Amino acid sequence: MKLAVIGTGYVGLVTGTCFAETGNQVVCVDIDERKVEKLNNGIIPIYEPGLDVLFNRNTAEGRLKFTTNLAEGIEGAEVIFLALPTPPGEDGSADLKYILKVSDDLGPLLKQYAVIVDKSTVPVGTAEKVWLHISRGAKIDFDVVSNPEFLREGVAVDDFMKPDRVVIGTKSDKAKAVLNKLYAPLVRQGNPVIFMDERSAEMTKYAANAFLAVKISFMNEIANLCEKAGANVDDIRRGIGTDSRIGKRFLFAGIGYGGSCFPKDVQALAKTAQEYDYDFKILKSVMDVNTKQKSKLLPIIKNHFDGDLKGKTIAVWGLAFKPYTDDIREAPALENIRALLKEGAKVTVYDPEAMDNVRNVLGNQINYAHTSYAALDDADALVIMTEWPLFRTPDFGKMNLLLKNKLIFDGRNVYELDQMKEVGYTYYSIGRETVTPEVTQNA
Ligand SMILES: NC(=O)C1=CN([C@@H]2O[C@H](COP(=O)(O)OP(=O)(O)OC[C@H]3O[C@@H](n4cnc5c(N)ncnc54)[C@H](O)[C@@H]3O)[C@@H](O)[C@H]2O)C=CC1
Numbered sequence: 001m002k003l004a005v006i007g008t009g010y011v012g013l014v015t016g017t018c019f020a021e022t023g024n025q026v027v028c029v030d031i032d033e034r035k036v037e038k039l040n041n042g043i044i045p046i047y048e049p050g051l052d053v054l055f056n057r058n059t060a061e062g063r064l065k066f067t068t069n070l071a072e073g074i075e076g077a078e079v080i081f082l083a084l085p086t087p088p089g090e091d092g093s094a095d096l097k098y099i100l101k102v103s104d105d106l107g108p109l110l111k112q113y114a115v116i117v118d119k120s121t122v123p124v125g126t127a128e129k130v131w132l133h134i135s136r137g138a139k140i141d142f143d144v145v146s147n148p149e150f151l152r153e154g155v156a157v158d159d160f161m162k163p164d165r166v167v168i169g170t171k172s173d174k175a176k177a178v179l180n181k182l183y184a185p186l187v188r189q190g191n192p193v194i195f196m197d198e199r200s201a202e203m204t205k206y207a208a209n210a211f212l213a214v215k216i217s218f219m220n221e222i223a224n225l226c227e228k229a230g231a232n233v234d235d236i237r238r239g240i241g242t243d244s245r246i247g248k249r250f251l252f253a254g255i256g257y258g259g260s261c262f263p264k265d266v267q268a269l270a271k272t273a274q275e276y277d278y279d280f281k282i283l284k285s286v287m288d289v290n291t292k293q294k295s296k297l298l299p300i301i302k303n304h305f306d307g308d309l310k311g312k313t314i315a316v317w318g319l320a321f322k323p324y325t326d327d328i329r330e331a332p333a334l335e336n337i338r339a340l341l342k343e344g345a346k347v348t349v350y351d352p353e354a355m356d357n358v359r360n361v362l363g364n365q366i367n368y369a370h371t372s373y374a375a376l377d378d379a380d381a382l383v384i385m386t387e388w389p390l391f392r393t394p395d396f397g398k399m400n401l402l403l404k405n406k407l408i409f410d411g412r413n414v415y416e417l418d419q420m421k422e423v424g425y426t427y428y429s430i431g432r433e434t435v436t437p438e439v440t441q442n443a
Pocket residue numbers: 006007008009010011012029030031032035083084085086098101102119120121122149150151152153260261
């Protein structure tokens with residue numbers, strides 16, 4: 001099948017590459033000339049594990065191409081995906097300007113029937129708006145379908161190639177048949193393609209992200225209570241996660257959720273509720289809990305240093321909003337680093353993939369280490385912000401030679417408490433007792 005993907009970011013590039021891998025002829029379109037130039041030179045502008053192999057194969061075999069020219073990109077395409085940004089507008093609702101601009105541009109360019117598929121996360125009613133905008137310029141028949149994307153960064157290729165489910169919102173039988181055929185190679189193991197109307201599909205995406213955010217904020221509240229009540233949140237997680245009605249995943253307490261989606265999507269769903277005059281109480285709490293959780297460590301760090309961080313050097317491990325990505329959008333690490341700097345601390349950071357992106361934002365306000373150990377050199381403490389596997393089993397002997405104090409503030413519960421007791425560290429984590437070399441006491 002001939003496909004076009006408009007917007008070649010995290011979702012668009014993965015979508016285009018994976019559909020090329022299943023034998024389709026794909027052209028990805030983006031307005032960012034530098035990005036398209038890189039892609040045409042074989043350079044992938046994001047870090048996404050496993051994407052390079054598929055990208056190299058499909059570009060080499062001519063199934064995957066890139067252009068800045070919309071007319072050229074959509075020529076002959078049976079399916080046109082929109083994978084465009086939907087950032088929060090000033091009032092928190094999803095800003096549809098990118099989607100509607102492309103919809104306006106698409107109308108006059110359509111030469112034969114095409115299915116326009118919205119993969120971006122958009123509020124209820126957007127498919128209707130897209131249809132109206134395209135129809136103003138279009139002279140031929142077309143369908144607009146909502147097909148929300150559920151991939152996670154860091155495992156995007158796997159999520160795309162083996163989706164738990166594919167949600168397709170359309171009332172058109174013609175569009176259903178086209179998309180059934182396109183997705184068939186990805187659901188051979190029986191994972192369902194679930195058809196519904198456009199509005200329900202749009203809402204399904206927000207419900208999924210918001211529900212996952214609820215799980216995280218719920219566990220963060222349990223963690224905060226554990227600290228007061230002398231319980232261990234990781235034991236609670238194991239204890240409840242084994243109940244199949246609850247499930248093991250997305251129960252990890254930490255310094256809050258970040259990324260380009262949960263924060264904006266929870267906010268956008270709350271805004272939709274407001275527009276329909278519905279008081280969605282849980283969402284407000286989820287956002288409130290997350291905001292507080294993100295700044296939870298700073299007072300603990302300050303308190304440890306008797307309220308004064310001036311002149312202290314803090315090493316930070318992990319900058320990306322989660323492991324296996326270079327994405328720093330809404331990353332809790334950034335907010336915490338800024339807060340540490342404001343307190344007069346010096347900050348040295350290390351992240352396996354996200355350093356360049358952070359350098360673009362924070363420049364020389366902080367120091368960038370070449371290795372995780374180099375970041376510790378002469379530091380007063382280590383703060384862990386992202387649970388990259390690399391940080392899980394460090395050489396504590398080596399760390400002891402570099403750090404001024406055996407002191408860790410862990411925002412992602414990377415270590416077991418017994419392990420910290422053995423190596424003699426003072427160890428603060430989330431929802432668990434504080435470990436000190438001499439005695440253990442509740443946080
Ligand atoms: N990042 C993720 O993990 C996921 C994102 N989503 C949703 O997918 C959508 C896209 O997200 P990302 O891929 O992360 O965004 P992104 O910001 O990485 O990529 C969007 C791309 O669209 C391009 N663009 C903007 N205007 C354009 C135009 N007029 N013509 C052609 N290209 C244009 C930008 O240059 C950029 O390369 C959002 O609605 C997001 O909520 C959904 C699931 C997962």
